[in-house]
Amino acid sequence: MRIERVVGSSFNEASERSRKLYGLGVRLISSARVGDIHELLVCTDVSDADDDEDTAMRAPSAGVDFAETLRDEVAANAFSKRTPRATVEAVSAVGPRQQAGEGASADQGAALVGIIRRELQALEMRLSANGKSPVLTGEKMALLEQGVSSAYAESLLAEGADIRAICERLIADLSFGMGQRAFGSRPALLIGPAAGGRTTVAMQAAHLVAAAKELPAVVSAVRDLRPGAREKFFAIADAAKVVSNWGGVADGSLVIDGGAYSSEDLQSPPKEFADYDVCLCIPAYLNRRAASAWLNCAVPLAGVIVTHWSDTEVPLGLIAALAERQLPLIGMSASADPNIPLTLADSTNVMQALHRIMSLALADGEARHE
Numbered sequence: 001m002r003i004e005r006v007v008g009s010s011f012n013e014a015s016e017r018s019r020k021l022y023g024l025g026v027r028l029i030s031s032a033r034v035g036d037i038h039e040l041l042v043c044t045d046v047s048d049a050d051d052d053e054d055t056a057m058r059a060p061s062a063g064v065d066f067a068e069t070l071r072d073e074v075a076a077n078a079f080s081k082r083t084p085r086a087t088v089e090a091v092s093a094v095g096p097r098q099q100a101g102e103g104a105s106a107d108q109g110a111a112l113v114g115i116i117r118r119e120l121q122a123l124e125m126r127l128s129a130n131g132k133s134p135v136l137t138g139e140k141m142a143l144l145e146q147g148v149s150s151a152y153a154e155s156l157l158a159e160g161a162d163i164r165a166i167c168e169r170l171i172a173d174l175s176f177g178m179g180q181r182a183f184g185s186r187p188a189l190l191i192g193p194a195a196g197g198r199t200t201v202a203m204q205a206a207h208l209v210a211a212a213k214e215l216p217a218v219v220s221a222v223r224d225l226r227p228g229a230r231e232k233f234f235a236i237a238d239a240a241k242v243v244s245n246w247g248g249v250a251d252g253s254l255v256i257d258g259g260a261y262s263s264e265d266l267q268s269p270p271k272e273f274a275d276y277d278v279c280l281c282i283p284a285y286l287n288r289r290a291a292s293a294w295l296n297c298a299v300p301l302a303g304v305i306v307t308h309w310s311d312t313e314v315p316l317g318l319i320a321a322l323a324e325r326q327l328p329l330i331g332m333s334a335s336a337d338p339n340i341p342l343t344l345a346d347s348t349n350v351m352q353a354l355h356r357i358m359s360l361a362l363a364d365g366e367a368r369h370e
Contacts, residue, residue: 003029006040014040142361147288147317152324163362167354171347173323183303183330183344184209184254189273190305191258191266192281192294194226197307199233201281202257203240203338205305205331209254211341217242220249221257229259240338266297277302279330284308284315291318295325303330305342310334314357319350 004022008014011031018026022044029041139161143153156166188205192198202219210217219242221233230246237244249256256276278299282291284306295304304322306315309332322329329345 002044004042004044006042007037008040009036009038011038011040014038018042139362143316143320146320146357146361147315148320149288149324152320156320161362163355163358167351167358170319170323170354171351173326174319174329174345174350175326176328176345176347176350183277184212186277187249187253187256187275188302189256189258189276189278190281191261191278191299192307193263193283193286193290194259196281196283196286197333197336198259198281199236199257200336200338201305201307201333201342202255203236203242204333204335204340204342206242206255207240207339208341208344213254215254216252217254218245218250218252219243219255219257220245220253221247222249222260223247224257224259226259233257233259236338242338263293263297266294266299268298273299280304280327281307281333282318284310284313284318286318288317288321291321295321295327301327303328305331305333307333309343311353311356314353316354316357316361319354 004018006014006018006021008017014031015028018028018040022042025045027043029043031041032039139157140150140153143156144150148156156169159165184205188209190198190202190205199221202221203217206217206219209215217240219237219240221244223246224230224233233246234244243250243252245253258278261270278301280294280301280303282294282304285308304327306318306329311334319329329350331342331344333342
């Protein structure tokens with residue numbers, strides 16, 4: 001086994017050349033572009049009969065493992081001279097693996113994360129005005145790690161790192177409620193990502209509104225052409241014991257499952273949306289980029305319902321994205337049981353959850369930046 005350097009005018013050319021030279025079993029270690037040349041470092045198994053004098057001189061001895069050979073090759077590579085000295089020293093401090101094939105320990109991973117964080121902090125300091133460190137850089141980095149956007153993190157920390165003040169700012173931006181209309185005053189059309197719990201929330205919301213208005217729980221679904229969507233809808237409706245309708249909006253419908261609409265369909269609002277309160281159902285585990293495709297749709301949203309909610313794993317990044325856009329948080333669904341009514345959000349219970357996750361995030365961030 002040895003490390004080889006292969007160059008080409010493009011990645012594809014260098015990759016194809018490596019396969020021709022060393023076979024389909026060759027493994028890519030690194031890729032770098034220098035001017036018009038693309039360089040690959042590859043690892044290959046070579047028999048003793050194929051070794052020439054030059055490769056024999058560079059081949060590792062039987063007592064040297066692959067990890068040690070790789071470190072030697074990287075150290076000898078010209079590109080390693082460009083590595084920042086602080087990073088090299090920190091990686092050296094982490095130490096080599098004790099055995100070949102053994103993964104890095106949690107302490108080693110934490111050390112590397114700390115290195116990267118300090119490098120980013122130093123870079124931000126150099127880019128800031130007059131070379132001064134931005135205010136509360138450690139706290140900002142902690143919020144960024146939770147998925148909060150850079151601009152909103154700065155606005156939250158503009159008046160300091162007081163956790164309660166930050167949470168109160170988030171609560172104010174979430175603007176609980178739906179203006180002058182309460183949830184259920186008009187039929188609610190639920191949209192959102194597939195497999196995000198939207199149909200279950202439709203049943204839960206119907207139970208909530210039906211109990212408040214003393215009406216039958218009626219749920220309709222617009223036509224959804226996905227395989228199995230019809231069967232799944234009726235199965236959940238039967239389990240929830242609600243009156244269900246497929247393919248159109250029945251009279252007396254309290255909630256409409258809008259599973260047929262994708263985020264692309266919502267870039268131009270359909271005319272029929274004007275008759276309903278359009279509510280976005282979005283799972284707590286969705287990353288910020290995927291959530292933005294729905295949050296930035298052209299349809300005016302009456303509010304957002306977060307599915308897969310857990311008080312122990314509050315999605316701070318998602319909540320901050322709603323607050324940044326000043327979208328009302330209507331409710332949270334923490335159960336997959338369609339018979340359990342939807343939990344309406346209020347400032348008290350959300351404040352408690354936010355304060356808990358914010359305390360952990362900022363305290364953890366301060367500890368790691370010391």
